[in-house]
Amino acid sequence: MTDLPLSGLRVLDFAQFLAGPVAALRLADLGAEVIKIERPQGGDLCRSMVVNDQRLDGDSLVFHTFNRGKKSVTADLKRPEDLADVRRLIETADVMIHNFRPGVMERIGLGYDAVKALNPRLVYGAVSGYGAEGPWKDKPGQDLLVQALSGIAWLNGNDGDGPVPTGFAMLDVATAGQLVQGILACLVRRGVSGRGGLVEVDLMSAAIDMTFEQFTCFLNDDSGQPRRHAQGNANPYQPAPYGVYRTADGHMALAMAPLARLAELLACPEIAAFGQAQAFARLNEIKSVVAGVLATQPTKHWLDILEPAGLWCAPVLDWPAFAATPGFAALDPVQVIRTEGGADAKTTRCPIRIDGRMLRNPVAAPALGADTDAVFGSLVAAARA
Amino acid sequence: MRPLDGVTVVDFSQFLAGPYAALRLLDLGARVIKVENPDRGDLCRHHYVSATRVEGDSTLFHAINRGKESLTLDLKSIDGQQAAQRLVAGADVVIQNFRPGVIDRLGLGYEAAQALRPGLVYGSISGYGETGDWAGLPGQDLLAQARSGLMWLSGDRGQGPVPVGLPVADIAAGACLAQGLLAALFRQARSGVGAHVQTSLLEALIDLQFEFLTTWMSNGQTPPRRMRQGSAHGYLAAPYGVYDTAEGWLALAMTPLPVLTEALGRPALTAELDGMDGFADREAIRAAVQAVFATGRAADWEAELAAKGIWCARVRTWEDMIAEGGPAVTGMLRPGAELARVAAPFRLDGQRPEPARRGPALNEHGQKLAAEFGFSAAAATG
Numbered sequence: 176m177t178d179l180p181l182s183g184l185r186v187l188d189f190a191q192f193l194a195g196p197v198a199a200l201r202l203a204d205l206g207a208e209v210i211k212i213e214r215p216q217g218g219d220l221c222r223s224m225v226v227n228d229q230r231l232d233g234d235s236l237v238f239h240t241f242n243r244g245k246k247s248v249t250a251d252l253k254r255p256e257d258l259a260d261v262r263r264l265i266e267t268a269d270v271m272i273h274n275f276r277p278g279v280m281e282r283i284g285l286g287y288d289a290v291k292a293l294n295p296r297l298v299y300g301a302v303s304g305y306g307a308e309g310p311w312k313d314k315p316g317q318d319l320l321v322q323a324l325s326g327i328a329w330l331n332g333n334d335g336d337g338p339v340p341t342g343f344a345m346l347d348v349a350t351a352g353q354l355v356q357g358i359l360a361c362l363v364r365r366g367v368s369g370r371g372g373l374v375e376v377d378l379m380s381a382a383i384d385m386t387f388e389q390f391t392c393f394l395n396d397d398s399g400q401p402r403r404h405a406q407g408n409a410n411p412y413q414p415a416p417y418g419v420y421r422t423a424d425g426h427m428a429l430a431m432a433p434l435a436r437l438a439e440l441l442a443c444p445e446i447a448a449f450g451q452a453q454a455f456a457r458l459n460e461i462k463s464v465v466a467g468v469l470a471t472q473p474t475k476h477w478l479d480i481l482e483p484a485g486l487w488c489a490p491v492l493d494w495p496a497f498a499a500t501p502g503f504a505a506l507d508p509v510q511v512i513r514t515e516g517g518a519d520a521k522t523t524r525c526p527i528r529i530d531g532r533m534l535r536n537p538v539a540a541p542a543l544g545a546d547t548d549a550v551f552g553s554l555v556a557a558a559r560a
Numbered sequence: 561m562r563p564l565d566g567v568t569v570v571d572f573s574q575f576l577a578g579p580y581a582a583l584r585l586l587d588l589g590a591r592v593i594k595v596e597n598p599d600r601g602d603l604c605r606h607h608y609v610s611a612t613r614v615e616g617d618s619t620l621f622h623a624i625n626r627g628k629e630s631l632t633l634d635l636k637s638i639d640g641q642q643a644a645q646r647l648v649a650g651a652d653v654v655i656q657n658f659r660p661g662v663i664d665r666l667g668l669g670y671e672a673a674q675a676l677r678p679g680l681v682y683g684s685i686s687g688y689g690e691t692g693d694w695a696g697l698p699g700q701d702l703l704a705q706a707r708s709g710l711m712w713l714s715g716d717r718g719q720g721p722v723p724v725g726l727p728v729a730d731i732a733a734g735a736c737l738a739q740g741l742l743a744a745l746f747r748q749a750r751s752g753v754g755a756h757v758q759t760s761l762l763e764a765l766i767d768l769q770f771e772f773l774t775t776w777m778s779n780g781q782t783p784p785r786r787m788r789q790g791s792a793h794g795y796l797a798a799p800y801g802v803y804d805t806a807e808g809w810l811a812l813a814m815t816p817l818p819v820l821t822e823a824l825g826r827p828a829l830t831a832e833l834d835g836m837d838g839f840a841d842r843e844a845i846r847a848a849v850q851a852v853f854a855t856g857r858a859a860d861w862e863a864e865l866a867a868k869g870i871w872c873a874r875v876r877t878w879e880d881m882i883a884e885g886g887p888a889v890t891g892m893l894r895p896g897a898e899l900a901r902v903a904a905p906f907r908l909d910g911q912r913p914e915p916a917r918r919g920p921a922l923n924e925h926g927q928k929l930a931a932e933f934g935f936s937a938a939a940a941t942g
Contacts, residue, residue, distance in 0.1 A: 394893065529744065
């Protein structure tokens with residue numbers, strides 16, 4: 176078996192919370208050695224951010240979710256001795272990632288220009304909430320707040336609802352992905368040019384990118400903020416019947432479908448009577464008729480009619496139902512991680528497969544500072560050799 | 561120099577997930593050649609209802625395919641297959657999103673492509689993986705959301721399933737594919753070994769929910785609970801969420817209750833919330849805090865609380881965001897009389913890559929590519 180793509184690379188993760196650490200996690204799953212640099216008092220704030228009262232070996236389960244398979248060293252970046260150690264470590268690294276507020280790393284002396292002088296081959300990734308300038312640059316770069324500011328909260332839910340945020344940290348994960356892409360591209364370039372690079376991403380840009388399809392529509396027509404569908408909205412810019420419907424025993428999703436064909440299969444000529452040209456202009460009326468029909472029978476009844484006919488539809492599943500499906504089993508997306516102390520937890524694997532291989536790593540997150548002596552000690556040994 | 565200068569991507573995919581991955585590589589410097597079917601091309605050219613069209617194609621097509629080259633090939637014909645083979649032989653990266661098995665029947669599967677171009681980095685996106693009962697299902701965003709459990713995370717408790725109102729599965733899967741392709745390109749440059757990178761809409765959605773799913777798999781499968789109102793995260797304690805005010809809405813992130821009540825300076829509220837648990841009592845806490853926020857405007861609450869270090873934001877529309885966001889927002893926007901565009905969501909060496917003005921006309925580059933890659937110009941059927 177060939178090596179993982181990033182085997183032999185060293186990544187320093189100075190970041191906390193989600194976006195930065197999750198970018199480093201992806202690099203770890205792709206084969207890199209990732210060393211977290213944490214403050215000696217408490218480390219990454221995420222260690223103590225306990226969600227749903229769940230811990231593993233003393234640290235929050237969420238911390239393990241984001242930091243499994245990494246090493247941890249502690250360093251107080253305000254102490255000259257520690258900073259000198261960290262600089263030596265940077266000289267040995269291929270990538271570093273941080274998410275301090277704009278200006279903080281420069282004051283510490285670890286801004287991009289200073290680091291480039293130490294190690295010209297280093298690829299430097301910086302995550303912020305809103306970029307390094309502008310009126311929002313000092314606002315907290317937190318997922319829900321960026322959703323609030325970026326208009327995303329007006330895409331979910333129905334017309335008449337207030338703003339409906341996406342109920343998980345979608346923008347943090349998207350930002351992590353952008354950072355990984357930029358870092359990997361700079362590593363490809365380094366193979367040609369020998370020099371590193373600076374990659375800057377921010378949650379606001381990731382929010383705009385996630386909506387770029389719809390936002391491009393908005394920028395190019397004069398109708399302003401798109402209006403959500405009156406019921407079952409799943410994308411304000413999609414025509415009827417796109418959306419979610421209640422059935423006699425649950426819910427189903429219906430994607431793009433020609434109205435005439437839908438009318439025929441549902442035995443409801445009223446749907447066809449609107450005419451395909453009205454699928455957007457009269458979408459709420461059309462969806463209301465479709466909803467009336469679908470509510471009369473259980474989900475399976477409709478799927479058995481629509482799926483064989485090639486219409487795009489699906490049952491709406493919750494996690495217990497989803498996790499019990501053969502579709503879930505076929506992807507084999509779960510892995511077990513184990514701490515040094517022997518505690519186990521289940522988490523998901525990297526969503527990328529390479530050469531048919533699922534990227535798994537059974538190691539949980541490190542205890543705070545677990546690798547400090549080994550990592551800094553090896554630098555001293557290397558310097559003496 | 562952009563990082564991927566000199567890298568050629570041949571993209572057989574359509575719709576959003578695959579073309580989005582190619583767009584990210586393009587912004588990073590790669591050349592992207594889009595292979596389309598002669599019968600109207602990428603369905604996305606015609607697919608959407610948005611009133612605006614640019615040179616006959618949907619605005620969305622241009623958003624997704626700006627800066628790419630277009631070539632039409634009939635992949636069922638011998639000529640078309642030979643031309644595709646020439647393209648693959650000259651490519652660094654190939655992307656495809658046909659249903660499982662189709663690309664192999666066309667003679668352009670991973671093994672065949674690797675024989676044509678040893679060391680090729682090859683990316684496949686599917687809806688639900690390549691094996692199992694769901695492998696043949698249409699890989700469509702809303703349907704993948706419906707199957708993944710994700711629709712029970714947004715919205716309020718009484719609302720039923722609430723989809724994410726943007727193509728989140730497509731974009732997340734495209735991003736995952738781009739990451740795998742880039743990692744494989746890095747390895748290819750070091751070792752010469754090619755790779756087959758695979759992901760799917762469903763794997764990307766599982767990854768997007770990984771924080772929650774990990775919690776759920778470890779807590780006896782207690783699902784996240786949406787709030788009756790203003791829900792924003794099923795596992796986080798009050799006051800996290802969205803509040804209705806006298807004018808507009810206010811989003812409030814993680815804030816310890818004593819910090820919030822101190823900042824609001826209302827002794828009655830402080831007394832009411834005293835001793836309450838942020839998670840167990842979150843509905844009661846929310847109701848009490850909501851009553852206070854209802855007495856003022858969101859803009860005023862934001863100004864007052866942000867000055868005290870509370871993590872909050874008035875909920876904006878797109879118009880508000882553009883008016884107020886400054887360079888964080890406008891840096892990504894390229895207004896234009898012909899087509900306004902959205903640029904890449906990252907900066908490289910301090911610069912944001914400049915987006916092309918539009919997507920290609922169907923087969924715009926067919927003749928040029930036939931000459932360059934040495935296949936019959938007749939294969940590129942315009």
